[in-house]
Amino acid sequence: MKDLDAMSGLLAVRLGAVRAVPSGVGDLARFRDSWPERSVELHAAVDGLGVAETAAAREFAVVRAKVAAPGLPTPPRAAPGLRARLRRADAMARRRQWARVAADCAELDEAVTAARRRADELHAAATALLRRRDELRGGLEAYVAHAAAAGLSSGHERAARLLDTAPCDLRASARAVEAYRSALAARLGKR
Known part of the structure; x- marks a missing residue:
């Protein structure tokens, strides 16, 4: 995930120049001259989005196997459509339709940025569910160890069974x- 975050930051900075839609002849000429680099940057951004969406989909699959009713939406799949739009922009550039390419480029940049943000948010939401499950397990283990150290019999079986059930x-x-935890605290308080 660290690599995805770094790539996202780099692409956001590099794509900043793409946001402005050229309006005059001189602007269109500059846009035309910069198109090869901008095209490469957009392709890289869409590829990065595809990687982020694949990572989110994998995490969703893990969550669905381990967590009941996670409340997650369908994993995002914007990259294929954006990739097709980018191929159309490349084709328009080959036909020298620079005003249309410039407009599509600005729209693509916004769409890629929004889709990437969504994929990252959903990946984080899925990861948070798995983290919560792990936190509950760790907390239960700590309570059981505390009870054992105090010489108390268990009583954690129901919680352990629920946490060990998949999903x-x-x-x-x-x-x-x-x-x-409450029962243990009450029992320790009575000693």
């Missing part, structure tokens, strides 16, 4: 871990 119901697991 895991995070809400029920959180309630079970909290119930165990």
